[in-house]
Amino acid sequence: MRPYNIFSEALRVAYGDLCFFRRNIIQIIISSLIGPLLYLIAFGYGMRSGSTGGADVSYISYIVPGIVAITTLTAGFASTSQKILIQRLFYTSFDELILSPMHTPSIILGKSIIGMLKGLVGSVAMLILGVALSDTLFITPSLIACIILASFTFSLMGVMAGLLANSSPTLTMLSSILITPMTFLCGTLFAVSALPELFAMIIWVLPLTHASELIRSTALGWSFPWWSLLTLLAYAAGFFLINCKLIKEKLY
Amino acid sequence: MPESLPQKPPKSQIRSDKAPAGDEASLNPNAGCGVAVPAGDDTIILAKDIVKSFGTNIAVDGLSLSIKRGEVYGFLGPNGAGKTTTVNILTTADLPDSAELYIDGVDALSNRVAARSDIGIVQQQNSLEKEISVRENIVHHGLMQNMSRKQIEARMEVLCERMQLTGRLDSLVRDLSGGWKRRVAIVCSLIHNPKILFLDEPATGLDTQSRNLLYSMVKAINAEGTTIFFTTHYIYEAEDLCHRIGIINEGKLVAEGTPDELQSMVPPSALVVTFEDGREEVSYHENHEAAQRAALEMEGATSIAVRQSNLEDVFLELTGRSL
Numbered sequence A: 001m002r003p004y005n006i007f008s009e010a011l012r013v014a015y016g017d018l019c020f021f022r023r024n025i026i027q028i029i030i031s032s033l034i035g036p037l038l039y040l041i042a043f044g045y046g047m048r049s050g051s052t053g054g055a056d057v058s059y060i061s062y063i064v065p066g067i068v069a070i071t072t073l074t075a076g077f078a079s080t081s082q083k084i085l086i087q088r089l090f091y092t093s094f095d096e097l098i099l100s101p102m103h104t105p106s107i108i109l110g111k112s113i114i115g116m117l118k119g120l121v122g123s124v125a126m127l128i129l130g131v132a133l134s135d136t137l138f139i140t141p142s143l144i145a146c147i148i149l150a151s152f153t154f155s156l157m158g159v160m161a162g163l164l165a166n167s168s169p170t171l172t173m174l175s176s177i178l179i180t181p182m183t184f185l186c187g188t189l190f191a192v193s194a195l196p197e198l199f200a201m202i203i204w205v206l207p208l209t210h211a212s213e214l215i216r217s218t219a220l221g222w223s224f225p226w227w228s229l230l231t232l233l234a235y236a237a238g239f240f241l242i243n244c245k246l247i248k249e250k251l252y
Numbered sequence B: 001m002p003e004s005l006p007q008k009p010p011k012s013q014i015r016s017d018k019a020p021a022g023d024e025a026s027l028n029p030n031a032g033c034g035v036a037v038p039a040g041d042d043t044i045i046l047a048k049d050i051v052k053s054f055g056t057n058i059a060v061d062g063l064s065l066s067i068k069r070g071e072v073y074g075f076l077g078p079n080g081a082g083k084t085t086t087v088n089i090l091t092t093a094d095l096p097d098s099a100e101l102y103i104d105g106v107d108a109l110s111n112r113v114a115a116r117s118d119i120g121i122v123q124q125q126n127s128l129e130k131e132i133s134v135r136e137n138i139v140h141h142g143l144m145q146n147m148s149r150k151q152i153e154a155r156m157e158v159l160c161e162r163m164q165l166t167g168r169l170d171s172l173v174r175d176l177s178g179g180w181k182r183r184v185a186i187v188c189s190l191i192h193n194p195k196i197l198f199l200d201e202p203a204t205g206l207d208t209q210s211r212n213l214l215y216s217m218v219k220a221i222n223a224e225g226t227t228i229f230f231t232t233h234y235i236y237e238a239e240d241l242c243h244r245i246g247i248i249n250e251g252k253l254v255a256e257g258t259p260d261e262l263q264s265m266v267p268p269s270a271l272v273v274t275f276e277d278g279r280e281e282v283s284y285h286e287n288h289e290a291a292q293r294a295a296l297e298m299e300g301a302t303s304i305a306v307r308q309s310n311l312e313d314v315f316l317e318l319t320g321r322s323l
Helices: A006-023 A025-047 A059-089 A093-098 A104-133 A141-164 A168-185 A197-205 A207-220 A226-248 B083-090 B112-116 B134-144 B149-162 B178-190 B208-223 B235-241 B259-263 B288-296 B311-319
Strands: B043-054 B057-068 B072-076 B098-103 B119-122 B196-200 B227-232 B244-249 B252-257 B269-275 B280-285 B301-308
Touching: A006 A025, A006 A104, A006 B134, A025 A059, A025 A104, A059 A093, A059 A104, A059 A141, A059 A168, A059 A207, A093 A104, A093 B134, A104 A141, A104 A226, A141 A168, A141 A207, A141 A226, A168 A207, A197 A207, A207 A226, B043 B083, B043 B227, B057 B083, B057 B227, B057 B244, B057 B252, B072 B083, B072 B235, B083 B098, B083 B196, B083 B227, B119 B178, B134 B149, B134 B178, B149 B178, B178 B208, B208 B227, B208 B235, B227 B235, B235 B311, B244 B259, B244 B311, B252 B259, B252 B311, B259 B311, B269 B288, B280 B288, B280 B311, B288 B301
Parallel strands: B072 B227, B072 B244, B119 B196, B196 B227
Antiparallel strands: B043 B057, B043 B098, B244 B252, B269 B280, B269 B301
16 A cells, blocks of 8 residues: 555645634634533532532632543534535545545544544643633643543544444434533543442543543542553544444445 | 646446456455455545444445545446435544445544545535524634634635635624535635545536536635545436546445446437337447437337437446436
8 A cells, every 4th residue: 555644645635624713713712611610500500519529729729620521522523524424424525435445444534533633622722721710720732732631532433433333313313322422421520539339430441531530630630640641542542443444345 | 627627537447237248357346346445545535344224124225335536436326326325424423333344545434533634525405504604604614624713714705705705704604595505515615635536416406507516616625635535316417527427326326437438338329219108218329320220120219319428328337316
């Protein structure tokens, strides 16, 4: 096979999505902030308290990184899964992509860029707000890197869902089964240790738990959770390989 | 037809499994096409024994095709005959259950990426990104064909001028009418100067004016040397544009030849008789006089018409179905 530059090809694939992003950036930022702001108001200021797992920080400082993790999940997953489903089933522009001489890994990477970007933009906007509300939160390069990794992982999960779903209701069902439970249970709004042991074990397997751990640890200056980094990387690699198989063997 | 078009093949190349007995090759539509070797200089698409099933439904059943460089090939068939499935396989968008496929000599099943560089596609359904501009759509297509921005700009200028799109480059695609969108789709498909252009039902949903413009564009593109493969169920579109036509029914190629050759498969005069119960019968005769004589012998007819037979009649004779 002819050698190729996967990053160059991925940017070519992503060009259309990036044009759309540039044209609609204000709406994208506003819409990606609505959900996180509601979580912040409802849990941070409405309920005011929750289990922080014994951490010596205010509840606001605890949940802002959790809400950022939720943002990476919702923005990453929703933007790629919906876009791919629409492009596949209604506009057939996904076929156009598959028919181009772009290589499969480049297509997957390219289609995940928009979700990664939306996750990053929404998360940074939320973090800026969080830093204004809490004096124990810090925006650091490692935090940004963790947000990018989390957004990328969930974008790849969105690509997979967009390829597997054969209708809009199926995608909604996938979202209800996967995304909604993760949003509330994966150590985002309260510590996983507050759950019964069996539940906690199940929750530890899910990727958002590790995204939440990574983002919270780097935002609050806690010791770096290497295990969570490895787990999230493994998820990203797994989703990537599954997507490659789905496209190469046209299993979608 | 432009002067640069290839010469029409001799009549002996007609292949139909309903052709007169005695010519074994003509009895098997796939018998004459395709040895399993890469395409030579004259053949740009060589497909052999394409089989594709969806569950228990066989969509394409052992179909073979050989498309010559520079020709306009029309692929004719009713809805559900297997046209789009065949195009999806020829363009490598879909994988066959079994087949051999060469695009300009490249084994397209084992090297899909290389084969795709030679192909441009205008899909039946508009596949443009609606929320970005015409220019952005065209640039995106060029980028996906590994072109540089400079190459894209140069080629875009030429194509848009020809398609009268220059003034609409900054319009959002969602704001364009169906005819304009089809023009944009054609520019996108031609941006990398492909050797073969696939048009899947290109006239569907277009008004007469846009359709005529489309036909003249197809002729102009072909005059520059681009091979064109298009599917249609508009019989007159195929008659007017194509050097050769293949007729597909129930996943099989039932006949292939130039429009004149196919036309000669039924006698030139068609007698259409409508009876009191609404039933319509068509019979074919060597000339109008013979048809008129036959008409006089009809009983119980409420209307009788004699006309020239056409490709639709050929299709009806071959398949028992109308287009």
